[in-house]
Amino acid sequence: MKRLTVICALLIVCIGSVSGQPAAPHDSVADAWPLTSVYYLEAGGERAFNTYLSPLRQTGPTFALGGEWGRGCSTPRRCLSMFFSARYRMGFLENPARNASVTDLCLSLGWNMQRTFTPFSGVPELNVSAGAGAAVDGGLLYLPGNSNNPVAARLYAGLTLNGTATYSIRAGRTRLRLIDQVSLPSAGVFFSPHYGQSYYEIYLGEHDGLARFGWWGNHFCIDNLVAVEIPVCSTRIRAGYRFQVLNSRAHGIDSRITTHSFVLGIATDWLNITRR
């Protein structure tokens, strides 16, 4: 596990070291790095189970809103990008008999660095970015009818691997951009109560073993967004589909949340020109 952590740390350091390239002269539009911001809404379906709460799977609609703010690459030499992301998701689930509701709340924050390259020189329309970063995901499944186990709280903080592939195609006079964005939390720390531990006992001070080292063997998550960006005026409309799995197994508690959602957003490039 230490080896995996070291590999992830090295990856970030390597990407960071590339950013030490000589800077171009200031005070020109060509030197300015555009700030790309994306805001989106999601709607879809969710399936969730957590054996701490219930032995049954809960299903229902899920909604999310979020954004990404990144410094994109304006020239081929400047192949680094850095972006922040934030996403808030709410699921309104029901048990199989549809007589008990479960609320799923999730807040994800991320900071990532990516290096972009063109894998095939003959296909300049295809760009691939790969990188790593840090992520914090917190949330809970809330089943109000339960007595002393009404909540399954989750919290993860750790390293995330991510990759993006974009392909530009022309449809008539419009240049579309196809995007596949994958995020894969890899190693970190996550919270899990013990098999039958009550939150009252945690409140009393029994914190032993609540923080677990997470890796793909006990905490596997993947977030995959497939989207198309369509230029409209000076912005781009992003429409797509997101598939997300949050899977964990710790202290005998199994948990899985799967969401499928449609994404509709708007992407804008901002250019901030300052005289120095």
Added chain:
Amino acid sequence: MKKLLLLIPLLLLAACATLDDYDNSAEGNFDVLWSALDEHYCYFAEKDIDWDGVRAIYRPRAAVCRTQEELFDVCAAMLDTLRDGHVNLSSTFNTSYYRRWWSDYPQDFSLRTLQQYYLDFNYKSAGGMLYRTLAGGKVGYIYYGSFSSVIGEGSLDAVLASFSDCEGLIFDIRDNGGGLVSNVETLVSRFIDTEYTAGYIRHKTGPGHNDFSTPYPMEYHPARGHVRWDKPVVVLTNRSCFSAANDFTCAMKQLPQVRVAGARTGGGGGLPFSAQLPCGWKVRFSACPMTDAAGREIESGIDPSPGCEVHAPDYELAAGRDAILEFAINLLNKRTLL
């Protein structure tokens, strides 16, 4: 390198949690119920229950049920074998209870008698507590009938401050069926002046009947900045004191200035968890056992302090006499408590 690449999918599979699809038949629901208890219920060993044997008896009965009501009755009968007031099966048409922890015993209490003959229908009410002074102002009296709502610290301050001239306090929790366990600490913190270990709590660490964590102390802290009571206290109990009321009795009984008078409590020493069944029913069950500071189980109830077992027969209560309350008043008047 190839081996490493082959290992990656296996690692991913290791994290994949799977869930059996339960069927919604009578047997399917029975099996989910039985398994939930089998893996999470905490008193099989203490109560010497052969849960596999129970399944062998009741599953064939469940298999032939034709209606939900029939299945509910079979499941409820199975749960009754646990002899636990914290075990309930809830449906839209019924909730099962194991009632013999109180129904087989005298009630030893009448709220009407208390209000009419002792409180004279002239009492104050705050934070879920009825209170006034008795015995010519020498004794403060609080009736606390439920732990279900959060007790306000301000209410407790006001109630205890109103008894500043009293020589002792009666804290009556008869017929208190429990509620929020956090209220126990709120109350007990008013009667202690140092950190105090009231008992221990454990939790299941796996599905085995004996998979338990090491006991963790329930340490209560004195209520700093609030009114505290260090004079004698008599806690009144009956068989209908259950769950949080049982925990409160356990915590108070171990304090030197406190006597517990009345009848043995009803028990309920396990913190309950809940689980769902495919048909939409819900089951509640004891999951985290608690003990007193000496490590003794409190699931089967707590006896009154030595020499303080008193009963209030129904005929006396009907005639306007509460023997348990009068015993407590005498105890405080004689000042033999400390």
